[in-house]
Amino acid sequence: MTQQHSGEVLLAVNNLKTYFNTDDGVVRSVDGVTFHIKKGETLAVVGESGSGKSVTSLTVMRLIPMPPGQIAGGEILFTGKDGVQKNLVNVSEAEMRKIRGNDISMIFQEPMTSLNPVYTVGDQIAEAVMLHQGKTRKEAMDVATDMLRFVGIPAPEKRVHEYPHQMSGGMRQRVMIAMALSCKPALLIADEPTTALDVTIQAQILDLMRNLQKEVGMSILFITHNLGVVAEMADRVVVMYGGRVVEEGDVIEIFKAPRHPYTMGLLNSIPRPSEEEHAHVPGQPKKRLEAIPGNVPNPLTLPPGCTFEPRCKFALPQCSQGVPALEDTGGGHMARCIRWREFEAASPDRAHAVQHIGPGGEVNA
Amino acid sequence: MTTVTSTQTEKTNHAQSQWQVAWKQFRRNRLAQWGALGLILLYLSALFAPFLAQDSLSSYSTDNLVPNHPPTPIHWRDPAGEVSGPFVYRYTQQLNLDTFVNEYKPSDEKCPVRFFAKGDPYKLFGIIPMDRHLFGTENAECKVYLMGGDNLGRDFFTRIMYASQISLTIGVAAVFISYIIGAIMGSLAAFFGGWVDNVIMRLVEVLASIPDLFLIILLVALFPPNVNPLVRLYIVLGMLAFINWGGVARTVRGQLLAEREKDHVMAASALGASNGRVMFRHMLPSMTTLFIVNLSIAIPASILTESGLSFLGIGAVEPYASWGSLLNKAQEGGFSSFTDRPWVLIPGFFIVFTVLCWQLVGDGLRDAFDPRKRR
Amino acid sequence: MTTGPLLNSGPQTVPVAASRQNLLEVNNLQKYFPIRGGLMSRVVANVKAVNDVTFTVGKGEVVGLIGESGSGKTTAGRALLRLIEPTGGQVIFDGTDITRLSKPQMRDYRRQMQIIFQDPFASLNPRMTVSDIIGEAMQIHKLHPGKQRVDRIAELLQRVGLRPEHMGRYPHEFSGGQRQRIGIARALAVDPSFIVADEPVSALDVSIQAQVVNLIQDLQEELGLTVLFIAHDLHVVEYICDRMIVMYLGRIMEIAPSRELNRNPKHPYTEALLSASPIPDPTIKRQRIILEGDIPSPINPPSGCVFRTRCRYAIADCANIVPELREVAPDHFKACIRDDIL
Amino acid sequence: MLPFIIKRILASIPVLLLSSALIFFIIQAAPGDFLTPLKLSPVDTSAQVAALTKQFGLDKPVWQQYFIWLGNMLTGNLGLSFAYQQPVADIAFPRILNSIWLVLLNLVLFYPIAIALGVYGAVRQYSFGDKLSSVILYFLLGFPSFFLALIVIFLVLQVRFATGWDIPLNGMYSDNHDSLSAFGKFWDYLSHMLLPALVLTLISLAGFTRVLRGLMLDQLNADYVRTARSKGLSHNRVIYKHALRNAILPFVAGIGGLLPGLISGAGFVEVVFAYPGITPMLLNAITTQDLYLIAGFNMVTLFLLLIGNALSDILLAVVDPRIKYA
Amino acid sequence: DFVYPQAWSADPAASAKTGGELRTYTLSDFKTLNPFVSKEAESLPNSYFNLGAYLFTQDPRNDKFIPVMAASMPTVSNNGKRFVVKIRQGMKFSDGQAITADDWVSTLAIHKDDKVGSNSYDSFFINKKPVTVKKLDTYTLQFDFPTVDVSAYSKMSYTPWPDHVFGKAYRSGGAAAVTKLWPLNTPGSNIVVPGAWTLESFQAGQRVVLKKNTRFGEWNKDSAGKALPYLDRLSFRVIENQNAALAAYLAGQIDTFGPRNADDLAQIKRAIDGGNLKAELFANVGPQATSTWVVWNWNKSGDPFKQKIFRDVRFRRAMSHIANRKAMVQLTLGGLGTEVYSSVYPIFKNYTYASTPKYSYDLDQARKLLAQMGFTKKDKDGWLVDAQGRRLEFTLNTNSGNTVREQQGRIFADEAKKVGVKINFNPIDFNNLVDLMYEKGENRKFDSILLGFSGGTNYWPYSSNTVTCGGSLHAYNNPTNGACLTSQEQLITKLFNQGQQTLDDTKRRAIGEQLSKAMAELQPFVYLAGSNYHVSFNSRLGGEMPRNLWDAYYGSRLNVLTYIK
């Protein structure tokens, strides 16, 4: 999975803040998010529901409804097809429209509702082609047919004239992908593209995306909360919690040597059938999953310090004092925890070993 | 056992029922609040109509004929410039045979305006006998015509106040009745299904296929001729209700069928709840919001229908009046109602205002109960 | 290799869990949803949501029911509780065929059989407080009258990891995981012996999923509950289930003990399902079996083996023979005519 | 599609019979009949009343009259109007046509305004303009139609006096209509219908606009709108091509109701404007108990309702590809 | 032969211009073109196609019948029951065919066929015996009446319809063939008329244009010898709403308008004064031939107490005393109306007499009369009761939707309250009301009804069905056998029949005086008030009658003498 990338940064998000003014107060959905994507690379963003994954991606697309939304700060530096770097926070709406669908495309979680039910899929694909590439309707329809073929839809000449409701969920997601790729974007943002699909269909789609990326060479910002999918798709991973990036790093680093308690908790709370000790042997007491206690924080009443502090079993009193910095733990691996060094020391590559670090205490290794 | 307890302490001031949430939303809607205020004032004044009005429903003099008396200015200074209590002059009327317009001239006779003046006896709320009115001159020949008079010389303000009792209640009552009928029929259809459903729904279609107004006109003629005008009004009300229940039944049926599929309803049956319990505890309550919102939109519609009936002479008849029937009199007067006695148009603006208020409130309620807005 | 009849109509051999006594026996359960149309709203077709499903659940056992969306899991779960009337077949609960019971008789059985729903938002009446929701069951069955009831509700809340103060609140004030706990408390309120858990964690966040799975597991062990755990994620259920049933298009494909099923799937569908679930380990590389196409319509299921249209091992016979559920290893059943694979 | 429509129409036959019977029996149950006013004539008319009663079949039992009428109906004959002594179809049809023109013009005015306002209200939710337009719409909604019509006539008369412009006040065309050119004729019709159509539009605007606004709000939050935006489409294109098209769908389903609405909808406005539509004729027929005219008209309405429903099914299938007919 | 006298027009015949169009309106759509089918008072065939085509007509100067189509007044024989009429020669239908005796004969035959359902059917039967006509020769007719009849001239003056159209159809296809003729979509060229106007175009519900029948002008001339009518066209807008009609008149779109009340007058006056309308306005030209009244039901065997009261003449006189007619005129008719005390409307000046008693507004008198009946005490609510404590109370119905009647009833009830009579005033549906009143029997349902009649003739303003016992509108006393209850009723019936059979005007007027007195004393109907007749027309019209001839009976102008200035 780890390909050799040119190392050129396509998108750099620095200290991005997106707030929503609601009746009950200001929701800081994205509160100082920083990350970057290189050309041709797949960056996965994981995190719990409400952690700000979608808002981050929508902010990059400048599709946040304003009001109530508001970009409260930060920058989004993007180098488009024309090679000019722009700060997407500042560009005009007209310019942004040229970027959307052309330089950056997006596919969404709900394939069932993300397509307009009253237009044929061909129309919907051709629409963007006509807009961005100045093609005639007929040419654009040909492009649409080609794109459908490209994403593996059988009999595309026929399907191009069909309506979304005539297709299954997996097919619709393929149509979405075809639409997103129709203008050969430099960056594809995929917001949980397989969450609503069955595993067998999910496998089809993930397979498709991987193949397409190889062919087209675009970068992918892949948003999900399924760690299995992350493991399969990503080159690098950004872990978000409570509107902030809590950890960032190479996919293997993140899975093998997490430096943030939330990442560790997440990894522990999912079943790993491949690992012997997890499996249940008849006759013996069943094994248990390790759960992160507590609830996802209410975005209106985020804790003042580390947002994970109330659920963190390693929390120290100082954790609630101030927001910990996102520190580089070496090799581009970043973590937002004041105790990351202890975790690193305790276990160079196994998250599970960290269990013997006492709650709020010293490492008793 | 080791249960995972949620360690996070939630704020406890969040205990809000959906009513409280709705109320909070409603409170935010300025226009709706103005509408609600307007309605409260209207209904209060209707409740106290006999007290607010200076006369009884149909009070005029046949000695001193004052058809279409204009509004009388209330004076505070007598001609000498001295400040006195409020008073009005008595007016005399003359039909100008050149222009055919009634001309009114003030006479010298001053009639002091008193508050809590004695006047025609009435029963407040239909029970408390009283004879005090908010204001009045205690002189039948020399009244305060706040909003002018009608062609018999009856105080128009008084008529409007009494008319408000009919106009404001007939719409509400008709809608309530039609909702009750509709809810019952709709529930029966949804609950029993099969031929019951079929018959009820066909009936609804039949009712819907005949234009409303014609149906009412036809139906009203069916009823016994020699009934008291008030009973007649109730009959009209019943007819109004009768033609409208179809739509309600259809909605209720649809909603109930949808509701039946909901998980929490299924959960109740899984617990072994009886059909009645499922119906009344789990299915019908979910319709309260739908009802509240629809009611607030149906009521103004039926107020308008009533005025349409008055236009056809089917609404309130002498001595009773509704805003619609008063307005119809203005309509019969044609352009003279505009040029010679514009005050007869006032009932029209009461209708407009009431409908406006109801609509604003309806809008506010719809937004307040809108699940999209609840978080 | 079986050369069975063209259509399998006779009763299947009932696969019995080796050593346990059965609490629940489901025989040839069928649920068809009629599609009405035409002038007199005649039945023009049937959605064969559950078709000839036969399995058992032993006392105290946790059985997983897995399959893709639309495979009939929910329908099977509800039909065997008679929340929807089954079209055919038998459900024998504790020795009684409950499909023959009258409605009032059935009401008593409801105490013993409960259900937890997938959607924690829709399954709680938004107009009732938590204590109303949990108390309703006791009210219906006249359990714990008077003051005791409040105590019992508080106890239940604590048991599922909520606090008694939550009693007066409304569902919308809780997070998804908490609501699911309320749903569990409601099911427990009548002291059932059998619970159908219909995808209770699918709608929850990853970090919360584990909490709820653990909770159900604890309750099951402590109270000796028998559970039919419906899920679509193989990995999650493996933890909690003793045995698993794999469904596809209204039919059972395979039944086996969890570990056995995971390691040693005998049915091509199970094999594909397993290989399709991504493994959260970036270092592991696997050869994926990617199923072509989509799950067919249950109105017109393929003839013979319903899976044959997507099966890479399909042979001509698959279109003619409805495969029986056969025991291919101890306690391991599969519905596939080919023994030469896997 | 065609079999589906035929089935629908067949299924409506019971409704057709029931509602005609309902109308028939209600009229019959009410006191008086077509000849009642004749009885009031100071000249002795009893012999004539008796003769006419017989001639019109008013002496037969109600159910017999109904079946006679129904029998005629089946042969496509709506019966004779008592008052006109002419086939109901012949006299009602031109009036219905007039009403249809009026309501059509109303719709031509109504939809653009209502859609524009509805979309505006949704896009600029809670803005000052949104609030102002809703207050104005509700204000207009509150006017009983006959009242607003009279106000409009009065105002136009004043304008006429003040400016001398020949603004039509009533009727459907001018006296010199026949001598006009084709375009002149068209304009003549239009100018006569404009005011009543406008009154109709004003009073009915609120309902549709507010509902459309709500539906638009739903659609604007829909996922596919987000998709459309993410393709880089312009604001207007997203709103009018994508969102509006979906928001309008529920109304397409209601278009069937428009047809009978077309012929019975203009109501009191026709009366006050002395417009030769069907309402004045029908009100007249009801007061004079012109039985066959009323029942016949009702049948026409019903037929139109049926055709309308079938039509909206077809239309809905055209605009909403999700609809399929078994 | 008849020539339209100069005296019928205020303008000299020489000044009249030929041509132009008179634009007028109709409040209710014309419903038919067939003269035998039409049921309305005003219809195209019976008001316009036949205009000027009758044997005799009344001269507005003296109310006398004069020959029009007749060559001269008839020869009367058989004690006034036989009339031999010579008709003019040279008269033609619009299709050019001569009008001859055959046309009268076949027309009457059709009218008298009950299967046709002609509106004139009744007028050709007197006491169920038919009026007959015989053709003596092509230009001579002989009418035979079963009895002497005051309206003989009027009855003979029916319009002859072309025998070659209607007669032919009748002979071949009977009544059905006749009623099928001339449906609304008949083209004007197929209409054959004897009168001044024929059809040009017909747009149902919108506009009707009539054009001059040029053949009519061949036998109808003005005093200067010019062919009539002067106008080329007569157009009607159908404006089924009074306010809309007024608006059209004010806007100058129509030439004539019948103002109903002070409101209409004020609007017209305002428009004239404001220079927006050039029109003439004459208010209060005279009373209309109409009045409202209250009637009590004498046949209430189910409620002997009420029956006794209603049958008591003192009660009815008392009721007349409480009728505040002045207030009714002022308040309900806007001051422009006439108080009415008798069944003869004030417009029929020849039949109103000083000797007829009036029971005018006088509450004291009413109290006195009621006291005589035993109503001396009042109960705790202030209502009059008799010695047994029975309340003087009854219901008064009128038709709802008629504001004038509703308010007159209100005033009536409110005045009654002042003397302690409780009237439950209750407006009800019109059809219900008529059914109540029309009912025959010993125990009829209603107590009292407020309604109005209109119409009548100026040579004998009584009609048998209201005046004579057994008449269908003898609403106060209508038992099953139709017998009179009191001697006064018998007297009234007798006087009516006498008058009805008296051809001599002076003698008839004398009988009328007795009849009027008898009726007034009995007060079976208590008459209230009637509106006044106003005239307004656009100044471009000429040819109206001299001002002194105007009244609600004859109107203000003759259609054929009207011209555009």
Ligand SMILES: Nc1ncnc2c1ncn2[C@@H]1O[C@H](COP(=O)(O)OP(=O)(O)OP(=O)(O)O)[C@@H](O)[C@H]1O
């Ligand atoms: N229009 C909005 N108004 C107010 N708050 C919003 C709005 N959109 C998003 N939010 C808030 O922003 C926060 C982040 O939401 P976001 O959708 O980015 O979460 P996510 O990480 O994508 O979650 P999921 O996995 O459920 O998609 C949430 O708390 C949400 O309530």
Ligand SMILES: Nc1ncnc2c1ncn2[C@@H]1O[C@H](COP(=O)(O)OP(=O)(O)OP(=O)(O)O)[C@@H](O)[C@H]1O
């Ligand atoms: N009430 C119903 N009427 C008609 N068809 C139904 C009904 N309920 C379910 N079905 C159909 O029955 C089939 C099985 O549905 P079911 O809900 O049992 O599947 P499931 O396995 O629970 O899927 P999921 O994972 O999506 O919950 C589906 O094709 C579904 O469309």
Ligand SMILES: [Mg+2]
């Ligand atoms: Mg998201």
Ligand SMILES: [Mg+2]
């Ligand atoms: Mg399911």
